[in-house]
Amino acid sequence: MGRASLGNRLAMWRALRARAATGFVSQPEPRSIGLHARGRQLLAGNFLFAGPLVEAPGLSIWDVASVEPGFLDGAHGFAWLDDLAAVGDAAARARAQDWLWQWIARYGQGQGPGWTPDLTGRRLIRWINHALFLLTARDRAASDLFYRQLAAQTLFLSRRWSHAAPGLPRIEALTGLVSATLALTGMEALAAPAIAALAEHCGREVDGEGGIPTRNPEELLEVFTLLTWAETALSETGRLPPSSLLAALERMAPALRLLRHADGGLARFHGGGRGAEGRLEQALSVAGVKPTSQGGFGLAMGFARLQGGRTTLIVDAAAPPDGRAGAAAHASTLAMEVTSGRRPLVVSCGSGLRFGAEWRQAGRATPSHSVLGLDGYSSSRLDARGDVLADRAAVTLLRQGGDAEGVHLHLAHDGWLTTHGLIHRRDLHLSADGRRLRGSDDLIAETPAARQRFERLLARGGLEGVAWSLRFHLHPDVDAALDLGGTAVSLALKSGEIWVFRHESGAKLSLDPSVYLENGRLKPRPARQIVLSGRAVGIETKLGWTLAKAQDTPLAIRDLDRDEMPVPL
Secondary structure, eight states, rough: OOOOHHHHHHHHHHHHHSSOOOOOSSSSOOOOOOOOOHHHHHHHEOOOSSSEEEEEETGGGGOOOOOHHHHHHHTTTTTTHHHHHHHHHHHHHHHHHHHHHHHHHHHSOOOOOOSSSSHHHHHHHHHTHHHHHHHHOOOOHHHHHHHHHHHHHHHHHHHHHGOOOOOOOHHHHHHHHHHHHBBBBBGGGGGGHHHHHHHHHHHHOOOSOOOOTTOOOOHHHHHHHHHHHHHHHHHHHTTOOOOOHHHHHHHHHHHHHHHTTTOBBBOOOOOOOSSTTTTTHHHHHHHHOOOOOOOOEEETTTTTEEEEEEEEEEEEEEEOOGGGGHHHHOOOOTTTEEEEEEEEEOOOOOOOGGGGGHHHHHHHSGGGSEEETTBBOHHHHHHHHSSSSEEOOOEEEEEEEEEETTEEEEEEEEEEEHHHSSEEEEEEETTTTTEEEEEEEEOOOOHHHHHHHHHHHHHTTOOOOOOEEEEEEEEOEEEEEEEEEGEEEEOOOOSOOEEEEEEEEOOOEEEEEEEEEEETOEEEEEEEEEEEEEEEESSSSEEEEEEEEOOOOOOTTTTTTTTSSOOOO
């Protein structure tokens, strides 16, 4: 047993011998939102927390066999309570109650893998949020046991929150502690130090521009959501939220708005997904931070955003995160995503974390992003252990602007300077009406030393050149076909829009298989990708291309839900 685990067990042993809470200061209101579909899956015995789907009808969640650490985190963190509460019927309530009191019987004395500060914070939040759902029709003995556990876990957190990793895990632990100390009778004395610790940590972790070290947009949303819950709990109990907490929320809100596509989903980079449906809108509404005028372009957390008409473009415009923040970093520098109205068009493959180690590594590589890559070389490379990106591409040029004709973005990175003597420059121009995106991707050996390095490499390869591929991964809902004798690609969206991709180069154009890695799916979704490929044989290789709208969405179906097919009205 590690020192941290031993410390957690000792803290829990002491907490269990302390005086129990007797009830709630006021009736808790649920703040977290679950999905009805996931709740129905749980009732059917289908568990999808991490890794492959586990089908175990008739089994308790605590009897399900899974070797995935993420599965155990998902089970012991109790976020699944949100989904059963979303179903809300008698069967869902009975299942939630059975699994909760089974957990108390098996693990309530400090056993099992759930006794880490971040999981305890997550668990406390859900138990308090759904207390009415859980206590309905339970007898006095069960209620007393529930309150005794809440008090013990609150005391445990008060002693162990500082052992959570900095960032989201510690904010999750402290938010759980703040929520519990404000909600439970007899815990009030623990509130002030917990509030001060949360304010100090969020002030340190959230930078001056509203970003976090991991550069993961979905994680930024999770941190923002937790802080809004803490702020609401403080306000509802008549306490003034600390100024550093409010300031962090005010910085994060505009950053999240810049990282949001036109369809409401977040940019999917560095381990993050789109975000749960409705989570961002709810969090922004609760925070009450009014939007500011963004114009057609902006920067947030190292991402550049361009907007014209109903089209949004988000580009990874900074080096990947490193150190402790880089555990899920992607080699995605200069990669882009494009959304037209409510329809994603050009995407990243996404994080493969939920589909196993091989998919996780594949999702981090440059070929899994919509950007230029050298065959066999990601723009940033993993260290010898394969954990973090040690050789990281640095952005050497970043310039945004706009005029009456549209907005533009000019970037460059040096990810292949030491290996090939080449820099990658990407220029993007989005028209004011959002109907035309013009791009240029160039490989350049700029300096004499870089040219010598490239020419030596060229000579060693028999002057065959350096193989490259420029990829545009398409959302699975995009219907793509080669057109105009193989010189263009037509892209049909479910909304009825037609886009056409063309290029101005001697490159080979192909339409190849791709995948879309999405949280909540049982397996990767098949998709397509546009690929331009060739070889760099000179000190400058220029690739021009355009993505233009050829047919608009009919107005009658413009605002359909993303998952609906267009239906004439």
